[in-house]
Amino acid sequence: MIIGNIVVQVVGSLFFFARAYSRVAVIKAWRAEDFVLTLAWIFCTGYSVCQYGQIDNGAGRHAIATAMQNPEAPITSQKYAYAAQIILFPALALSKMSICLTYMRIFYQDKRGRYMIQALLVLLVLLTFPFMFEVAFQCHPVQVYWTEGRPAAKCLKDFPGFILSGSLNIFVDVALMGIVLPRVLELQLHKRQRWALTGIVLLGSLAVVAGIVRMVRVSHLLTMINFEPSWDSYDVSIWTSTEIYVSLLCASAPGVKPVVVKVLPKILGSSFSRGRTRPTGEESTGIELGLGSKWKRTTIGSTRMNSKRMNEAALTTADGPYTEVGSGIDARSLSGNSDSPTTATSEGESRQGGHIYKTSEISIQTHAI
Numbered sequence: 054m055i056i057g058n059i060v061v062q063v064v065g066s067l068f069f070f071a072r073a074y075s076r077v078a079v080i081k082a083w084r085a086e087d088f089v090l091t092l093a094w095i096f097c098t099g100y101s102v103c104q105y106g107q108i109d110n111g112a113g114r115h116a117i118a119t120a121m122q123n124p125e126a127p128i129t130s131q132k133y134a135y136a137a138q139i140i141l142f143p144a145l146a147l148s149k150m151s152i153c154l155t156y157m158r159i160f161y162q163d164k165r166g167r168y169m170i171q172a173l174l175v176l177l178v179l180l181t182f183p184f185m186f187e188v189a190f191q192c193h194p195v196q197v198y199w200t201e202g203r204p205a206a207k208c209l210k211d212f213p214g215f216i217l218s219g220s221l222n223i224f225v226d227v228a229l230m231g232i233v234l235p236r237v238l239e240l241q242l243h244k245r246q247r248w249a250l251t252g253i254v255l256l257g258s259l260a261v262v263a264g265i266v267r268m269v270r271v272s273h274l275l276t277m278i279n280f281e282p283s284w285d286s287y288d289v290s291i292w293t294s295t296e297i298y299v300s301l302l303c304a305s306a307p308g309v310k311p312v313v314v315k316v317l318p319k320i321l322g323s324s325f326s327r328g329r330t331r332p333t334g335e336e337s338t339g340i341e342l343g344l345g346s347k348w349k350r351t352t353i354g355s356t357r358m359n360s361k362r363m364n365e366a367a368l369t370t371a372d373g374p375y376t377e378v379g380s381g382i383d384a385r386s387l388s389g390n391s392d393s394p395t396t397a398t399s400e401g402e403s404r405q406g407g408h409i410y411k412t413s414e415i416s417i418q419t420h421a422i
Contacts, residue, residue: 057291065298072308079311086154093147103137113287131199146181148300219268253306263296
């Protein structure tokens, strides 16, 4: 029981800290989705602390055996269980909210997609607060949850509410994949990058599976006769932890690339060479521009980026927002000879000394996840 909780917590937290380091130290850009994701990690960690507290006080063992060793342990375990139920809702919702904010920024020019993601954000807010309130005050008085073991006469048994909450969480995961995946597949990316992004999006299916298993198990426990929480629900915490940390991983994974590129540049191909521009009929000037991976542009010349290209840059670049506009490279600018008469052509070229030189401008716009 404890190993299952630790494994998913460590993996999810590693991705979160890698993303946080990328934002703070590499691209130096901290956005709204990063604040939301940080809150998500705090609540996820709080949920894990509650699980470890339950395990330390008898979860996974028979309550009678635990009470014989420490009479206060079952009460303490129920207190942790009560806190975990309240923490669970923001832990699940905040990671999904961070994903929504990220994709809404990247695909902002896609009006239809933006509206659908905004609708999911509203649904998450409506899903979180009412159910938190219901769980917090499910017993009257509240303390009978742990002092009397949540007696049916004094506590609400909202089975339909649990099914509705779990179903809506699963719906949000499926809807996010359904909205984002087609847009990722439309991007003109290198095959390796496209498959990597597709894999990140499809990681949400693990959260869906974990959510379904959790619903099935808890539904069975709620209808069980002589239900013993400490013994019968040993695996529920593992599936719940898997669900919340997979959501955290899905929200963190796209922002991890700058760190990976920095650590493993050879594997990911972090440097690109640039072509050369030279006058017609002359030898190459031997000038070549080498730009780091954060530029993610291989063309010298005029560049127009439509909305799909901007989305593409947002998903592939390793650096933060940056815009540069400047002159292209030609033989005249390299030689410093600006006094010779020139003749403009209709195609933006200039004639000088019997040769035709072509000037261009490049506008590079990048955004980082």
